[in-house]
Amino acid sequence: MPPAMTNLMDLWAAHSQLSGEDLVTVDFLLPTGIYIQMDVPREATIQHIKLLLWKQAQSYPLFPSLGEMEGHMFECVNQAAVHEELEDETRRLCDVRPFWPMLKLVTRNCGRAERLLDSKIGVLIGKGLHELDALQDQEVKDFRSKMFRISEEKMQRVQLMTWSEWLQACFSPQLEPGGGATPVTDGVNDKQAEASLKVTMHFDQSQYIKACLQAKECPHLTLVQVSTVQAMFEKEISAIGAVVNRKSSNPPLPLPPKRRGPSVSQTVCVCVIQVRAGLFHGTELLCKPAVSSESSGRSEHVWNRTLEFDITVSDLPRMARLCFAVYAVMDKVKKQKSTKNSGKVHYPVAWVNTMVFDYKGQLKTGDIILHSWSSFPDELEEMLNPIGTIQTNPYTENTTALHIHLPDYNPHTILFPPFDKVRTRGKKFHIELKEIMERDPLSQLCENEKDLIWTLRYDCMENFPQSLPKLLLSVKWSKHEDMAQLQALLQIWPKLSPRDALELLDFNYPDQYVREYAVGCLRDMSDEELSQYLLQLVQVLRYEPYYDCALTRFLLNRAQCNRNIGHFLFWHLRSEMHMPAVAVQFSLILEAYCRGSIPHIEVLKKQVEALSKLKSVNELIKLGTIKNARSKTKEAMLTKEAMMTCLRQSGYTETLSDLHSPLNPSVLLSGINVEKCRYMDSKMKPLWIVYNNKLLGGDTLGIIFKNGDGTRGLDLTLTWCISMVLMMIHWNKMCLCRIVPYGCLATGDRSGLIEVVSSADTIANIQLTSSNVAAAAAFNKDALLNWLKEKNSGDALEKAIEEFTLSCAGYCVATYVLGIGDRHSDNIMVRSTGQLFHIDFGHILGNFKSKFGIKRERVPFILTHDFIHVIQQGKTGNTEKFGSFRNYCEQAYLILRRNGNLFITLFALMLTAGLPELTSVKDIQYLKDSLALGKTDDEALKQFRQKFDEALRESWTTKVNWMAHNVVKDNRS
Structure with a gap:
């Protein structure tokens, strides 16, 4: 069987390259209701194709009603199966690669310049901005509005710069720090402080828990939105209903992997469903988890219970998150008569997290639907996954959906108090000076040690400022007084070195003020040092629960002020766009970067188009090798010839020439040396691309393009390369050792580039x-x-x-x-x-x-x-x-x-x-x-x-x- 192609246009492109065809039949839909089919060059630009269509449409009815050609543009269905507006008409049809060779002509609205920029940004980041426009999420709207305003102001300042000022601003080694966050401005009254947080889970009775009957499959739970949502202040418990789809009255359910239980042949299982919920601050459990009752073994499973947590609203930390886990409880009974080995196996089915306070600092209330995730990390405590994303699963069709209701404690909105109001509520403690022992970041602290560190917190500040992470781990985040003391202490804590401050961005330290303090320390980083840690800082963005945060603003500011940092920030973000948990967050940051760095868009766009061409060549080779798998000699000859023919085509030559290398933006790749290019003899047929480079005195430069070579293999290599660079820096100071770091960059889902060492x-x-x-x-x-x-x-x-x-x-x-x-x-x-x-x-x-x-x-x-x-x-x-x-x-x-x-x-x-x-x-x-x-x-x-x-x-x-x-x-x- 041939490998799955990206879409039908990919398959057609590969076929046309093997057969030498240059035309493709395209269906055109006109706004007058006229349908036209004609052959167009696959290498033609959208603008040229529109001109050909306009000439052809003159012989069809209702042509005069179309009006001016410039007043129209094409739309298509792209590879993601969504509509894409082809505002940028300089693109070629082979680069657009619609899902089906069909283009729809539509009337262009006003504001073409803005639409053209939006179109370019959408293509560049791999996610159409109309998808972001369609999101009914106020946080997304507010973030985009703020970033649009900041970017517009920045571009206005850039336009007033001289060339020398612009070069210094974009490529200078040392940059000015950015701004900080704006605190929330309201408090929690005493009555609200005494209320308990209650959560009610609500499932529709008409939905089903689909339990697989085969022993090798996992049980799948599907729970969707209720048809009628009850709105109450004091929570009455809503019913959770589900029906088991089964062939017998008590079917055996599948077991978890071997490490979690005995083999199926030894066990008979009876399954019930439970839901567990926990409040976390980082990885710290703030109070005892709440657990629903077990469902019965009947066809319908109903819970009538409020989940309450032993913590007052006033003691909730700002970054508290509510974590849910749905799991099956299986009664395990040995087949032998003896029942000594009887027990229960808890098998996780789904998990999902949400923040207790929203991005504005408001306590969440009302009905919320959370679409869960089914992939569980190993060894989860209480089967809850606090380190997991707070984004709900965007693929809602086949996912478990939790319907929860957070009660309203007051007719007025409850806001987390800003720092000045929190500080006045804290108590003063007499501090005795004692010695503090420092440990590595993996060391665990016992409760006595935490108490000692907290008692001697001022001594820590004066004599061991780098021990701030240990102090933060000693804070009782479920106590308002401790939080107040900590926030006051942060205002006078000495600034840490950037490398020491990196630890404060770990998931264990989710507090907003702590992370803002850490980012403040990072502002002292040089551009070179920031580049070394950029990969880790991008991954740390996953820990940020809100789109607008200090770390996002810091990275955007430094990236928009230095082209090299902006280049790698772009690729580190774009390479993860296929991952649903971060797709929206990363697309928002990418959009903000592009709007504030408009001159950089065309440079990056050229790289994206070049990688798309390389991917097409790679797919062509895979198709050719499978067609000729019976004869290795014939395979090598035909596929190598097809590769050469493809690379010599004008569309490929133009796109792959004169671009800045994604591996190193300071290197200009002038043109491909086709005769030296080849593909490597491994399963995924990596491309070995050789470039001539005028700036290297005529020397050639090699790049390996990998596509489909392991889910995260390139990122592993990336991590290694970063570590190697760090080691090289440390060792070279002493002139002890040599390390040969080579470029490696993940560019997308299972694809990336590796530098060839000459x-x-x-x-x-x-x-x-x-x-x-x-x-x-x-x-x-x-x-x-x-x-x-x-x-x-x-x-x-x-x-x-x-x-x-x-x-x-x-x-x-x-x-x-x-x-x-x-x-x-x-x-x-x-x-x-x-x-x-x-x-x-x-x-x-x-x-x-x-x-x-x-x-x-x-x-x-x-x-x-x-x-x-x-x-x-x-x-x-x-x-x-x-x-x-x-x-x-x-x-x-x-x-x-x-x-x-x-x-x-x-x-x-x-x-x-x-x-x-x-x-x-x-x-x-x-x-x-x-x-x-x-x-x-x-x-x-x-x-x-x-x-x-x-x-x-x-x-x-x-x-x-x-x-x-x-x-x-x-x-x-």
Whole structure:
């Protein structure tokens, strides 16, 4: 079966490229009711197609009633199955790629310039602005209105700048800080303070809980909106009704995965449904969760109960969130007569979160519909997911919907009080000075330690300001007095360094004032430093419950003032637009950026169009290889020829030439060297695109385009690259090690770009070239040194060996600390100048591969005897060189230990990024162990020396693995 194409136009495009056709039949619908079908060039612009249509329409009835051609524009149904207005008529038909070759001509409304800008922004960010217009969400409307006003004012200031002022503003290394947030301006009266928060869940009795009858499927719960909503102040309990769709009176329901229960063959299950709700501030549970009663086993399940929480409204923190979980309770009974092993299994079905206060600081009231999510992270406490998004699932058709009602406590709106009113309600405490111990970010605090830290909070401020995260974890967020004291303290707390302030953006610190304080500290970051942490800061946006927040404003301000930061902010956001939980939030930020950086739109638009072309080429290759799968030779010839023909077409040549590289916007990609382009022989057929570059003195530049290569694989590589850059910075200050960072950028759903490192080859190829027998190649210790001698001579060889030594030390320490797995001879490369570097980081944090239950990697890092042979310059007795290498490794390890908290923080900020091997704090524990945090430098160095000796002693196992890899590779070729 051929792979699924993006849409029918993709399939047609691939077919036309293989067959040499240049025309496509398009149906045109005119506003006069006339239907015209005609063939148009697939490379033609929308403007040219409209001109052809106008000439053709002259011979049809009612033509005079159309009026002027400029008064009309085309609409189509795009790939997302929504209407798109083709206001930008410079686009080509092959770039528009409608779902079906049909264009509708419509009368253009007034304000063409604004509509053209909206159209360009919609195409650029991958989400039509009419979709945002259609959202009935006041928060979205208010955010867009505010950003539109700010962007308009900014563009007016830009227009008044001279060229030198504009260049300095857009590309200067140091920028001015942005503004802060505006507090809410009302309070909570005493009567309201004594009220309890009540939640009532309301489900329609006419809906169904669909329980799968097959043991391998998961039970699916569907609950939708009630036909009549009861509006009450004091909550009477609404009925929750559902019917089980079943074939027998008591069918067995599916079990959760093996880790959560016994096999189906051993168990008979009876299922009931419950709902659990909890109030959280960050990951802290503010009070005991509330649980509904169990549903009965009859056809209808009805709950009549109010869910109440043991906390007063006045004690609710501003960022409190209400978390729900729907789960099945299965009575587990062994088939044997004995019932000693009877019990209950709780199987999560769906979860959803909402904020208690809205974006204006108003306490939410009334009926709310929450469409839930069905994917559960591992090891959730109480089956509630406070770290999850507060956005409801946009795919409402097949999702569980919770209908909740939040009571009205007062006829007037209840607003969270601003800082000045909160402060006056707090009590003053006498502080005794005591010593505070600092720990790494993963360390847990017991209650006694929290009490001590809170008691000595002023001592913390004066002597340990960097201990602010520990103080925040010690606050009783369910007590109004503690919150008041904390907010007052924040006003006088010394400013932290930007790197220390990053931790305060973690999910554990959701308080609005804390996050504004953290962003205030980030304003001291240079543009270079901000670029290093930009990926993490974009992921942190997921933790922000409201669109308009200090972090969003900070990132927009810095991005609109520096083109390089704006470039990567754009791509980090756009690459996640396919994810429903952040699609609206990220599209709003992208729209705001584009409106405030209008000159940048055309540059980014060119890149988006180029990537669309590369995706079409990739799909063409996949289609061609499947059609000719029976003959590999025929496949290679026909597909390579089709690829070349495609790249030489004017539409592709024009779009793919003279654009700024998405990997590095300072590099101008002048034109493709078609003869050197190829596709790689792996499942997803990545493209190897070679560019000529005038700015590089005629040298070529290679880029790998991947499409469909793993859900988050490129992001994993991205995370690695960021860490590598940080390590390089830390190590280069001491001139200890070399790291070869290469560009890597996720550009969309399962797609992205990787920079090709020039003049480099894999260890596997170097070994295989030196031996006629693949099995023996891995054991030829002279192969690598001889290869370097071929590439270098005299002083250049000595310099290359020094570069190899320093880079090998860097990657030994880096791969050990980060737990990089799957290290074979095809993902370790060497440049002709001597630098060793690693590629393809699919496994991190100690997630090493195994086969048949046997670990494939038994060493903490790769240090083979052929590496040591190079380091010792081919002289077995050259212990001095090896001693220097070992010392480089040890010093680099100690430097990383001193920055251990930073690395833990950066990985913690990526917890919601969707990386398969980074989903919980337990995954980050690997870093704490590898860096030996909590130990002295002497103890840590002793541990590393043991690992170093182990890597050296067990290096023969690496050679065996490489031998097997070389044999498999040789058999495939």
